Amino acid sequence: MEIFLHLPLTWKHFSALENKSRHIRIYQIRHGTELVLRISPKHSPKTQHQHHTANHKSLTITMPESEEPRAADGDGEATVQTEEPYLNDENAPEKPLVSEAGAPPLSKNAQKKLAKMQRWEARKAEKKAQAKEQRKMEVERKRREWEERLAAMATEEEKEKLLESRRSLRKERMEQRSREKDEKRERLCGARENGQNVVVDLEFAHLMNPNEIHSLVQQIMYCYAVNGRCSSPAHLWLTGCSGEMDDQLQRIPGFDKWIIEKEAKSYIEALQDRKENLVYLTADSDNVLEELDLKKIYIIGGLVDRNRWKGITMKKAEEQGIQTAKLPIGNFMKMTSSQVLTVNQVLEILLKFLETRDWKTSFFAVIPQRKRCQGDAEENAEAEDTLEDDQKDDEKASKKKCVEEEPCNC
Numbered sequence: 001m002e003i004f005l006h007l008p009l010t011w012k013h014f015s016a017l018e019n020k021s022r023h024i025r026i027y028q029i030r031h032g033t034e035l036v037l038r039i040s041p042k043h044s045p046k047t048q049h050q051h052h053t054a055n056h057k058s059l060t061i062t063m064p065e066s067e068e069p070r071a072a073d074g075d076g077e078a079t080v081q082t083e084e085p086y087l088n089d090e091n092a093p094e095k096p097l098v099s100e101a102g103a104p105p106l107s108k109n110a111q112k113k114l115a116k117m118q119r120w121e122a123r124k125a126e127k128k129a130q131a132k133e134q135r136k137m138e139v140e141r142k143r144r145e146w147e148e149r150l151a152a153m154a155t156e157e158e159k160e161k162l163l164e165s166r167r168s169l170r171k172e173r174m175e176q177r178s179r180e181k182d183e184k185r186e187r188l189c190g191a192r193e194n195g196q197n198v199v200v201d202l203e204f205a206h207l208m209n210p211n212e213i214h215s216l217v218q219q220i221m222y223c224y225a226v227n228g229r230c231s232s233p234a235h236l237w238l239t240g241c242s243g244e245m246d247d248q249l250q251r252i253p254g255f256d257k258w259i260i261e262k263e264a265k266s267y268i269e270a271l272q273d274r275k276e277n278l279v280y281l282t283a284d285s286d287n288v289l290e291e292l293d294l295k296k297i298y299i300i301g302g303l304v305d306r307n308r309w310k311g312i313t314m315k316k317a318e319e320q321g322i323q324t325a326k327l328p329i330g331n332f333m334k335m336t337s338s339q340v341l342t343v344n345q346v347l348e349i350l351l352k353f354l355e356t357r358d359w360k361t362s363f364f365a366v367i368p369q370r371k372r373c374q375g376d377a378e379e380n381a382e383a384e385d386t387l388e389d390d391q392k393d394d395e396k397a398s399k400k401k402c403v404e405e406e407p408c409n410c
Contacts (some may be wrong), residue, residue: 164219183297188235194264195235198300199278201299202216204301205244207303208303210244216302216343220238220302221252226348235260238260239270278296282317283324287325345367
């Protein structure tokens with residue numbers, strides 16, 4: 001059945017009609033070169049199935065394409081066709097229809113998130129360009145200062161002495177770097193034999209998007225860097241290192257020379273003879289980690305998920321029948337949100353505890369203030385101020401003592 005409308009209807013008429021009526025829902029879709037308005041019954045969720053199976057029809061109004069949907073002018077016609085009733089919930093238009101391209105319309109929250117992400121990306125690119133330009137200007141400034149200093153030399157002999165001093169300084173720096181690399185290599189090789197074993201579980205790559213995988217790779221880089229600088233480093237393991245995760249890691253310059261254990265297999269397979277010593281660190285565990293045991297192998301879940309997969313590491317450990325534990329964060333501070341930390345933060349806390357044997361010092365040294373409650377942040381700031389004041393008092397007392405003892409030395 002077709003109904004011919006001769007009124008000059010516009011999209012505003014249909015929008016007002018939908019807002020005022022409790023019984024219809026209007027959808028705007030694109031079909032070929034025409035815009036289609038589909039009008040269907042609107043019911044509450046409790047009676048939706050009942051009404052869809054009843055003898056209700058929906059209307060489809062087809063109008064020429066323009067800037068906004070409207071019927072033809074006074075002399076034109078807008079065709080209204082009735083369709084057969086929907087037989088089940090699957091065919092019912094519960095959500096706005098999508099275009100033939102298959103792209104669903106974004107909600108307001110999704111649009112806001114997308115706009116926020118675009119602004120963040122733009123600022124990130126802008127900051128990166130500014131930092132690059134600043135480095136370039138700094139290099140140019142140093143070069144210009146050196147040329148001016150060299151030009152100020154009166155004789156060739158003075159210029160040669162200046163050049164020689166610069167060569168010797170550069171050589172000294174290179175030797176210092178070489179010594180630091182050798183010392184770092186010795187510490188890491190020693191940790192392989194006597195250090196605390198820490199595993200980063202990389203078997204969650206299939207649950208992350210490319211940006212999250214890239215973020216995890218950055219965290220692993222931080223882990224290796226801070227572990228190399230530590231006086232008592234741990235021995236790091238990367239297990240489940242395959243697929244996209246392995247491809248991303250291989251792009252890191254010098255990754256093949258890292259002094260760590262890289263396994264494509266899972267930690268259960270790679271360390272099957274030491275399964276009784278495996279301890280998965282997860283915030284969902286009921287066991288609080290009081291002390292680090294060198295015989296144990298502590299596992300950190302390599303997952304950047306923005307809290308999408310809550311409890312997944314705990315569930316995995318339970319299925320594999322291995323021990324679990326959580327850091328005693330709640331005993332020393334209150335967090336503004338959950339106690340979930342990044343991979344590098346967990347490793348830094350473990351390394352700091354190996355150095356100080358003090359959990360509170362380790363937590364306050366690593367966990368950023370934005371994740372702590374205001375009271376804990378102020379308490380830590382007061383403690384730092386007190387420590388600085390004590391150090392200043394000691395310095396003043398030491399200077400006063402030296403002044404008092406000077407006449408005696410004469």
